[in-house]
Amino acid sequence: MQRLVDNVLAVTKESVKTFTYESLNNIVRLINGVSALLLALLPGKATILEGIHGWELRPTFRGPRFPRWMENGVSSFNQFIHELSVDSDTSNLEHSSGEGDGDQYEYSASPSYQSSRVNRANFTKHNKQRMTWIQYFLFWVFFPLKFLRRLVLFWIRCVIFWVCFPVKILPQIPFRLFRFFFSMVSKALSTSGNRRPARSYSNKSMQSLKDYIIHRTTDRRRGVIEDLHLAIEIFIEGVFDVVHKAVHLLLSPSESFRTLFGLFSSHESRANDDHATLVDASVSTSTHVKNDPKPTVRNTSFYQSLNTDARTCQDVITELGYPYEAIRVITSDGYVLLLERIPRRDARQAVYLQHGILDSSMGWVSNGVVGSPAFAAYDQGYDVFLGNFRGLVSREHVNKNISSYQYWRYSINEHGTKDIPAMIEKIHQVKTAELSISQPDIVEESNGNQPYKLCAICHSLGGAASIMYIITRRIKEKPHRLSRLVLLSPAGFHDDSNLVFCVLEQLLFLVAPILSHVLPAFYIPTRFFRMLLNKLARDLHNLPAVGGLVQTLMSYVVGGDSSNWVGVLGLPHYNMNDMPGVSFRVALHLAQMKHAGRFRMFDHGNASANMEAYGSPEPLDLGEFYQLIDIPVDLVAGQKDRVIRPSMVKRHYLFMHDSGVDVSYNEFEYAHLDFTFSHHEELLSYVMSRLLRVKSNSKKEKKTE
Incomplete structure (x- = not known):
């Protein structure tokens, strides 16, 4: 009888699993199909999706495969979770190694096929123990009597039991069952998140160096749909485990x-x-x-159990075998910044890389060894420093009790006059101290001058802040310590933009007096929603039609820019632990620049406040002071960039050229994010050639001396 009940429960459980899996998969396929239909109807998607790595309309979503232990008729909940995590990670590794093969994808078997294979395995195992027809006949004849007899005995024993024992023990039964089930679920989640196959690292090390970290990181975590599969699996296993134990207790009252x-x-x-x-x-x-x-001490991280990728820039650098150093920098107004470094302590050539808006130092290492500017500069013998602006949701400040409103109360002014000066002065202290130890003769020969050359590579908002930094330092007659400036699609001029940016500009001016006090910044404040965004990026990767639809709609918002916006969401610095944010005053500052048609500092809103800050009733117009720039500047624009159009970068060039600055201008067929998040050898070659000019100039100076 127990064997019959076990077989019925096993078949029912597999049927429920198959039905739920196939229902969820069909819903996912329907969503992907509708997205593909909408994508086909939208205009301009061919140019928008051009150049995006691994673009396929076919979904690559896979549900959890039935583990191998089911073939042997075993039913262990914890073992199921362990095998599920191993199988899903192995599936991801097989998928990542097979990317780019076109139609050569290997799809896992469907749940219905797996359940039929399980049933055949169970039937084969018990084939030798089948009852004869006589045994079946006798069994069904005496079954009612035997069942009634056991049922009566069971109820008699239950009555005796509850009479003999105190009534206070009764409420402990559901509590014990709940605690037992909760411990099983907790153990299952920790096992599925922390368990990783031993060969994952070896497989990853065998990948080509040109593979994108975007695709590696998205393959390391589960999406919302995959989490839903796992939750359904846990729920079904838990329910049927309770039913299985209850039925066994009913059929064997003496044992119960x-x-x-x-x-x-x-x-x-x-x-x-x-x-x-x-x-x-x-x-x-x-x-x-x-x-x-x-x-x-064994430290366990919550994100591991949720399969989210919360790696930092340090993790990426050290995983690829490069040295790493973290330097804490405190600005004059108390903000704590993270200056990261790939150190060459004896190098006299250093490079400082500064990211743009909604980005961090992760952008400079996101393309791996071959395609990242940070690694390329290090391989050329440079001491590499990676700057991070204020604006992370961790809100690091010397004042631990600083409010959200106080922390986010800054504009681009603070980036150019507080953040960059603090980081470059820290670089100067570190390099001078290290060279005085390793090369004391060179430091003495410099006669108090800078014993090293420091170049800066800046993207987008970082470019505008670096120009502001040089001009304000020259106005204050302080050294800026830079030898060359390479600006990739720099911000500053924004009057040539699309309709969406024009509407946002007017909206910001309209709601600024009220919204600035209610919404100090644009960021995701809670860990749950940051985790949800981190997992949705995985789903957009698994469902390319949905991802393509989001990509197309996003490109419409930014005027047709063809950057891989969906792929960028898969980067590790967009995770549940920390995420870049945008201060409301930074957004308002950009709107002021666009409205005025000039590259100027923040307008405080009244003449008295501007007079106190700048000594004039109007904000400082930086374009009028370009003649103070005393170092070579290389401007790079993207022909497909619709966030900062080439005409706006060319305006920087015209102002600098008319002011007598040693400036160059070049264009590449890139979108806005391609300068940091995409692998382009021609761009790296150009940037490195600009940096090497500083070396050649220093050699000429030595010869003339």
Whole structure:
């Protein structure tokens, strides 16, 4: 009888799983199909999606495969979760290694096929133990009597049990069942998140160096749909496990009576034993700490159980075998910045890379060894420094109790007059101290001058802030310590923009007096929603038609820019632990520049405030002071860039050229994000050639001396 019930429950469970899996997969396919239809009707998608890596309309979504242990008729909940995590990670590795093969994809078997294979395996195992026809006949004849007899005995024993034991034990039954089920679910989640196959690192190390980190990171985590699959699996397994145990207790009342009797009779003794065990454990732990000054501590991260990728720039750099150093920098107004470094301590050539809006230092290393400017500069012998602006949701500040309104109260002014000066001065201190130790003769020969050359590569908002930094330092008659400036699609001039930006400009001016006090910044404040965005990026990668639709709509918002906006969301710095944000005053500052048609500092809104800040009733117009720029400047524009159009970058060039600045201008067939997030060898070659000019100039200076 128990074997029959087990077979019925097994078939029912597999049927429920197959039905739910196929229903969810059909819904996903329907969403992807509707998105593909809408994408086909939208105009201009061919140019928008051009150049995006791995573009395919075919969905690559896979549900959790049935693990191998089911073939042997085993039913263990924890073992299921363990095998599920291993199988899903293996599936991701196979998919990532097979990318780019066109139609050579290997799809896993459907759940219906897997369940039929499981049933055939179970039938084969029990084939030798089949009953004869006589045994079947006798079984069905005597089954009602035997069942009634056991049922009567069961109810009699239950009555005796509840009469003999105190009534206070009754409420403990659901509590114990709930605690048991909750512990199983917690253990399952931790096992599925922390367990990784031992060969994952070796497979990743065998990949080509030109592979995108975007695709590696998205393959390392689960999306919302995959989490839904796992949740359904856990729920179905838990429900059928409870039903299975309840049916077994009903069919064998003697065994259930002994189980309940042993469970509650030893309740007090086990409580005492647990207390004694905890006391012994605390004593042994304290003894261990005294003997070992550095006890081993096992740290578990919550994001691992959720399969989100929260790697930092340090993780990416060290995984690729490069050295790393983190330097904490404190600005004059108390903000704590992270200056990251790929150190060459004895190098006299250094490069400082500064990111743009809604970005971080991760952008300079996101393309791996071959396609990243940071690694290319290091391989050319440079000491590489990666700057990070203020504006992360972690809100690092010397004042630990700083409010959100106070923290986000800054504009581009603070980026150019607070952040960059603090980081470059820190670079100067570090390089001078290190060279004075490794090369003291060179430091003495410099006679107090800078014993190294420092170049800057800046993108978008970082370019505008770097120009502001040089001009304001020259006005204050302070050294800016830079030898060359390479600006990739720099911000500053924005009057040539699309209709959406024009509407946003007017909207910001309209709601600024009220919204600036209610919404100090544009960012995702809670860990849950940041985690949700991190997982949605995985789903957009698995469902290319949906991702293409989002990509197309996003490109319409930014005027047809063909950057891989969906792919950028897969980068690790857009995760649940931290995420770049945009201050409302930074957005308002950009709107002021667009409205005025000039590259100027922040307008505080009244003449008295501007007079106190700049010494004039109007903000400082930086374009009128370009003659103060005393170093070579290389401007790079993107022909497909619709965020900062080439005409706006060319305006920088015209102002600088008319002011006598040693400036060059070049255009590439790139969109706005291609300068940092896409691999282009021609761009890297051009940037490195600009940096090498500083080396050649320094050699000429030595010869003339």
